[in-house]
Amino acid sequence: MTTQARAAICQGPGKDFTLEHVQLDDLRGDEILVRMVASGICHTDMAVRDRQLPTPLPAVLGHEGAGIVEAVGSNVTSVAAGDRVLMSFNSCGHCPSCDVSAPTYCYNFFPHNFAGARADGSATITQGGETVSGNFFGQSSFASHAIAHQRNVVKIPDSASDIPLERLAPIGCGLMTGAGAVLRSMDVRAGMPIAIFGVGTVGLAAVMAAKIAGANPIIAVDMHDSRLDLAKELGATHTISARGDAMGQIAQLVPQGLAYAFDTTGVKKVIEGVFPLIAPKGILGLVGASAPTDDLVLNESSLMGGGKRVIGILGGDSDVGAFLCELIAYHARGEFPFDRLIRYFPFEKINEAIEASESGEVVKPVLRISAE
Ligand SMILES: [Zn+2]
Ligand SMILES: [Zn+2]
Numbered sequence: 001m002t003t004q005a006r007a008a009i010c011q012g013p014g015k016d017f018t019l020e021h022v023q024l025d026d027l028r029g030d031e032i033l034v035r036m037v038a039s040g041i042c043h044t045d046m047a048v049r050d051r052q053l054p055t056p057l058p059a060v061l062g063h064e065g066a067g068i069v070e071a072v073g074s075n076v077t078s079v080a081a082g083d084r085v086l087m088s089f090n091s092c093g094h095c096p097s098c099d100v101s102a103p104t105y106c107y108n109f110f111p112h113n114f115a116g117a118r119a120d121g122s123a124t125i126t127q128g129g130e131t132v133s134g135n136f137f138g139q140s141s142f143a144s145h146a147i148a149h150q151r152n153v154v155k156i157p158d159s160a161s162d163i164p165l166e167r168l169a170p171i172g173c174g175l176m177t178g179a180g181a182v183l184r185s186m187d188v189r190a191g192m193p194i195a196i197f198g199v200g201t202v203g204l205a206a207v208m209a210a211k212i213a214g215a216n217p218i219i220a221v222d223m224h225d226s227r228l229d230l231a232k233e234l235g236a237t238h239t240i241s242a243r244g245d246a247m248g249q250i251a252q253l254v255p256q257g258l259a260y261a262f263d264t265t266g267v268k269k270v271i272e273g274v275f276p277l278i279a280p281k282g283i284l285g286l287v288g289a290s291a292p293t294d295d296l297v298l299n300e301s302s303l304m305g306g307g308k309r310v311i312g313i314l315g316g317d318s319d320v321g322a323f324l325c326e327l328i329a330y331h332a333r334g335e336f337p338f339d340r341l342i343r344y345f346p347f348e349k350i351n352e353a354i355e356a357s358e359s360g361e362v363v364k365p366v367l368r369i370s371a372e
Helices: 043-049 109-113 165-172 174-185 201-213 225-234 246-253 268-277 300-305 321-332 347-358
Strands: 003-010 018-024 031-040 065-072 084-087 125-127 130-132 145-149 153-155 194-197 218-222 238-241 258-263 278-286 309-312 342-346 364-368
Touching: 003 043, 003 145, 018 145, 018 347, 031 084, 031 165, 043 347, 065 145, 065 165, 084 145, 084 165, 153 321, 165 174, 165 321, 165 342, 165 364, 174 201, 174 258, 174 321, 194 201, 194 268, 201 218, 201 225, 218 225, 218 246, 225 238, 238 246, 246 268, 258 268, 268 278, 268 300, 342 347, 347 364
Parallel strands: 194 218, 194 258, 218 238, 258 278, 278 309, 342 364
Antiparallel strands: 003 018, 018 125, 031 065, 031 145, 031 364, 065 084, 084 153, 125 130
16 A cells, blocks of 8 residues: 655755655655654765766655654564664575665665665655655654665564664664774774774764774874863863874874774875874774875875774674674663764754754754654
8 A cells, every 4th residue: 555655845956845745655665664754864965966976866865764653565574563663774585785784885775775666676655656766774754654674674582672763763774884994894902092083973973982992092184173072071082183183193192003093084194194003903994084085195105014904994894783783782882972973853844954964063963853
């Protein structure tokens, strides 16, 4: 049965999102209909609006959804109607990466997340018979209802029943990425130094995770003093302004070198600048999006001789369900206070929320879509 939904439609660069009525397709066997309670807003949504990602427009974006299951397809066993759920990225489930529980590196990531339709090309969202791009990150959560999939929907454990869904909404993207980079991809060791470049959502999640891992010192570097202040409150032992000689200050602070450096900026100068500061066996983790034309120049004998590793990281090597539940548990214990990053906006104020994010006024805007 077709579901009527109210969705925020992205029209393209320089244009406001418009709230309109759309129709959601019948559920397939592995699909889940979720009534959205809240959705975080992320830079990737803006990257589609600004055409840095080729998802066709108009589109219903949004990929940090939280809500309540309304209906499930015939093959779904992981959740049932009435369950409180979070949504994250989607994956195929049958490629060499998915086979080893590394779905962030799914060989078929694009068709399952960015194509604007199901992987088989069929539309999940229409408006008066015309196709609107949907299935964004397997969800398109800027809407009253979303079609998601068994592979990207996570049931919130009963132990977290007292945590509001709207707070948990943004866990499945940038927070998971930053925390996973530290706890999984780089597997940061206690007592070892880490520097984190750029402390927006991803970098601040990395700061909190570095504290959980017991890294020391935890050095945060950013252009904005207000973000550095927040990084300090969340666990950074040292903060350094990127406006000065950040690399020189780090070299003084950790003369033996950095066991870990985590770059969220994607800026070539930053990545190449920190590489000589990496200690033997150290890891430089990269998560920032650089320009497609950017190549890195790194000294080979330093890379080889130091046994250093430079690694690209997607989604913090999250395996979705298990890792999100781990993060919820950290939050419940007060060790992952990511709610400090959030400001809530009514769904109708989506354009103001985007503006507040782009101006740097708000780290993580979350839209309130319906009451829990
Ligand atoms: Zn995102
Ligand atoms: Zn896959």
